[in-house]
Structure formats: structure tokens, C-alpha cells
Amino acid sequence: MKIKEGFILRTICGEHVIVGEGLTQVNFNKMLSLNESAAYLWKQVQGKEFSKEDMVQFLLDQYEVSPEQAAADVDKLLAIWMNEGVVVE
Numbered sequence: 001m002k003i004k005e006g007f008i009l010r011t012i013c014g015e016h017v018i019v020g021e022g023l024t025q026v027n028f029n030k031m032l033s034l035n036e037s038a039a040y041l042w043k044q045v046q047g048k049e050f051s052k053e054d055m056v057q058f059l060l061d062q063y064e065v066s067p068e069q070a071a072a073d074v075d076k077l078l079a080i081w082m083n084e085g086v087v088v089e
Helices: 036-045 052-062 067-084
Strands: 007-012 015-020 032-034
Touching: 007 036, 015 036, 032 036, 032 067, 036 052, 036 067, 052 067
Parallel strands: none
Antiparallel strands: 007 015, 015 032
């Protein structure tokens, strides 16, 4: 997987949001807000190829969470990112 070209993570008023660079990407009705752990994962995978397993390992390395919980959280996050079109396989 890879983050689709043109999307970047910004911190706006203390909130982490994914926004599109360039006029073709911008849709102000669909800005994607991220919590701290999702923003951490975005930073880890931005600009490179990654897998679900990579993301799970990043969570395990950074947070005190079980492998099962990390995998479930990554599944949910990837579903959102894929649905919003910010990640491509």
C-alpha cells in the first residue's frame, strides 16, 4: 500500500488532519481528522510502501497494546483511509 500522492498531514488548531495539496484534491467537506496514534502511523508510512503488518508493528513498538488490539485498530484505520481514497494498494 501507499499513501496517495497529494495528501499530507497538517496540525490545525491542535488537531491532526489530512488535507489535499492542489486544487484537485481539496474537498473541505471531507477533511479527515486523526487521533494521536493514527497521526503517528501516517508519519511512519508517508512516502513509502507499507503493509498492514508494518503498521501493526509500528503500533506495537510505540504503544503498550496487544498484537490483537493493534491489528484490529489498523484494520479499522485502513478501512477508513481506503474508503476516503487517501491510500492505494
